[in-house]
Amino acid sequence: MLDIHLLRANLGNAAKELDLRGFYLDMSYFQKLVEERGSVRTNTQKLEENRNNISGRIGRLRVAGHGIDDGEIGNFLNQMKSILAQLSQAKVDLDKIECELQQFMEVIPNLPHSTVPKEGKNEDVRYWGTKKTSDSFGFSIKDHVSIGENLGLLDFETATKLSGARFSMMKGGLARLHRALAQFMLDTHTIEHGYTETYVPYLANSESLRGTGQLPKFEEDLFKIYRKKYEKEEGETDQKLQEENWYLIPTSEVPLTNSVRNEIVPLESIPIKLTALTPCFRSEAGSYGKDTRGLIRQHQFDKVELVQIVHPQKSYEALEQLVGHAEMILQKLELPYRVVLLCSNDMGFSAAKTYDIEVWLPAQNTYREISSCSNCEAFQARRMKARFRNESGKPELLHTLNGSGLAVGRCLVAVLENYQNADGSISIPKVLQPYMGGIDRLVA
RNA sequence: GGAGAGGUGGCCGAGUGGUCGAAGGCGCUCCCCUGCUAAGGGAGUAUAGGCUCAAAAGGCUUAUCGAGGGUUCGAAUCCCUCCCUCUCCGCCA
Numbered sequence A: 001m002l003d004i005h006l007l008r009a010n011l012g013n014a015a016k017e018l019d020l021r022g023f024y025l026d027m028s029y030f031q032k033l034v035e036e037r038g039s040v041r042t043n044t045q046k047l048e049e050n051r052n053n054i055s056g057r058i059g060r061l062r063v064a065g066h067g068i069d070d071g072e073i074g075n076f077l078n079q080m081k082s083i084l085a086q087l088s089q090a091k092v093d094l095d096k097i098e099c100e101l102q103q104f105m106e107v108i109p110n111l112p113h114s115t116v117p118k119e120g121k122n123e124d125v126r127y128w129g130t131k132k133t134s135d136s137f138g139f140s141i142k143d144h145v146s147i148g149e150n151l152g153l154l155d156f157e158t159a160t161k162l163s164g165a166r167f168s169m170m171k172g173g174l175a176r177l178h179r180a181l182a183q184f185m186l187d188t189h190t191i192e193h194g195y196t197e198t199y200v201p202y203l204a205n206s207e208s209l210r211g212t213g214q215l216p217k218f219e220e221d222l223f224k225i226y227r228k229k230y231e232k233e234e235g236e237t238d239q240k241l242q243e244e245n246w247y248l249i250p251t252s253e254v255p256l257t258n259s260v261r262n263e264i265v266p267l268e269s270i271p272i273k274l275t276a277l278t279p280c281f282r283s284e285a286g287s288y289g290k291d292t293r294g295l296i297r298q299h300q301f302d303k304v305e306l307v308q309i310v311h312p313q314k315s316y317e318a319l320e321q322l323v324g325h326a327e328m329i330l331q332k333l334e335l336p337y338r339v340v341l342l343c344s345n346d347m348g349f350s351a352a353k354t355y356d357i358e359v360w361l362p363a364q365n366t367y368r369e370i371s372s373c374s375n376c377e378a379f380q381a382r383r384m385k386a387r388f389r390n391e392s393g394k395p396e397l398l399h400t401l402n403g404s405g406l407a408v409g410r411c412l413v414a415v416l417e418n419y420q421n422a423d424g425s426i427s428i429p430k431v432l433q434p435y436m437g438g439i440d441r442l443v444a
Numbered sequence B: 001g002g003a004g005a006g007g008u009g010g011c012c013g014a015g016u017g018g019u020c021g022a023a024g025g026c027g028c029u030c031c032c033c034u035g036c037u038a039a040g041g042g043a044g045u046a047u048a049g050g051c052u053c054a055a056a057a058g059g060c061u062u063a064u065c066g067a068g069g070g071u072u073c074g075a076a077u078c079c080c081u082c083c084c085u086c087u088c089c090g091c092c093a
Helices: A006-011 A010-020 A027-063 A072-108 A144-150 A156-162 A172-192 A207-213 A252-260 A312-332 A379-384 A408-418 A429-437
Strands: A125-126 A203-205 A247-248 A274-281 A300-310 A337-341 A353-361 A366-375 A387-389 A395-397 A397-406
Touching: A006 A010, A006 A027, A010 A027, A027 A072, A125 A312, A125 A366, A125 A408, A172 A274, A172 A300, A172 A312, A172 A366, A172 A397, A172 A429, A203 A207, A203 A252, A203 A379, A207 A252, A252 A274, A252 A300, A252 A379, A252 A397, A300 A312, A300 A408, A312 A337, A312 A353, A312 A366, A312 A408, A312 A429, A337 A366, A353 A408, A366 A387, A379 A397, A397 A408
Parallel strands: none
Antiparallel strands: A125 A337, A203 A247, A274 A300, A300 A397, A337 A353, A353 A366, A366 A397, A387 A395
16 A cells, blocks of 8 residues: 555646556545544544543533532533534544545555666566577477376376366476475575564455455456355244355465564564465456466466565665566576566566566477565565564664565476476476485486 | 353453543553662553644544454453353364
8 A cells, every 4th residue: 555645745647657567547536535534533533632621521510529410510411412413423524434435545556666677678688598499498398298198197187187278287206396496495495594484374365365465456367265154043044154254375475474464563573485386376357368278377386485584774775686586496497487577567566676587488489477576675564563673763664675586387387398308307406406306317 | 063161451460331541460662769780660662544733742532352343432351253262062174
């Protein structure tokens, strides 16, 4: 959520910047709401002040021994009638306007940082490694689906039987390779990059999803969980299905970042650096026909997430480091990649600045997103009321960052395609061999 | 799932309708006192808003005692719903 005071003070500019993100900000509606709220609120508070005042006087008279039918008290009670009538109306009005304003604010995306390209074009920041093509392989390359299926270790048909489209099943060495990748990533981030390994719930409540910005705007991207809670009343045969507002996490950013929701953390406990390996669940609504083949776009995939919760003055420094941490995984795996700075209209809802890391996929002859690293500044912190006690002892909003470090399934795709051999076998990257019981090849 | 007990400020803990945003203690900050230390004395010490002020300071004010409703002129206190914690029993990976 944006700072309402700042938004008000820079309304025109904000509207322009949001326009670059494809968001139309209704300035006059906003101004109307804010002004209306001001007057309704002042009015309400005046009435409350009156009420408290008279109530206190009655209290003091009662304590002094005056009866409830005392004339003076009766007089006060009379005055109170009209105050209370006005107050109840005022509260209804205030509630309504605050609700409207909240709804308005909650769906506005974050403002892009000044270094974010505005021309609608992503910027290549750097390239790493030498990309391999069919020429450099010296044989006709296969995509990860053929490789996995030929090995007999990747099985979409059975997964479809079990669940449906966009699920997968892996077996044997491939399943182990998948696990090895995740373990390797976790170990690297905890041992070398200083993150704290975290185990988190895979079901999150709506407050958490709201905190990181998935709700209320992107509910259709999520899987929602209903838990049956039966309420039986005497003589009633109907059972009411009560909704339990849980969602399958679309990323562990949700539980990790929300760990500081409604907290004021002490200055000395930041930066907080957390990592977790979790499954991620995405409904992929509206992506019919995209990446239907293979492991690229699934309803369920594993991801090692990096989250940093930092001092506002340190967040851009932290973003560069965080990208570096994610890159390190690809470097150790010796997978070619590039880093891309996203332009404002490609960024996610909560981000102020985002770098994508794209790994080279020879079979597609292209770079594909494998990590997205964002600084959300105070956008999520404001929604979450996540604060720290600053140098002068005052509570101040934190900055939050998150990035994939990395998406395990897509990383597996990259390994399969980049490490394939002419005979259909897969070489195991050196850094993964200790996680694979020392073997250096996956063969049919 | 059944039975019971609870959820109050950074922490402990009092408070069952009225000068309560909340006694007391601990902790913390500042000051005083004291050769040093220990002890002692005093003041301060929640969060988010609004108004005031050139700004800061300050002042005034509203809300918040797990959450949300209700009763009442007035609720931490009474009633209802929900959430959470603890104890015992049952069930279970």
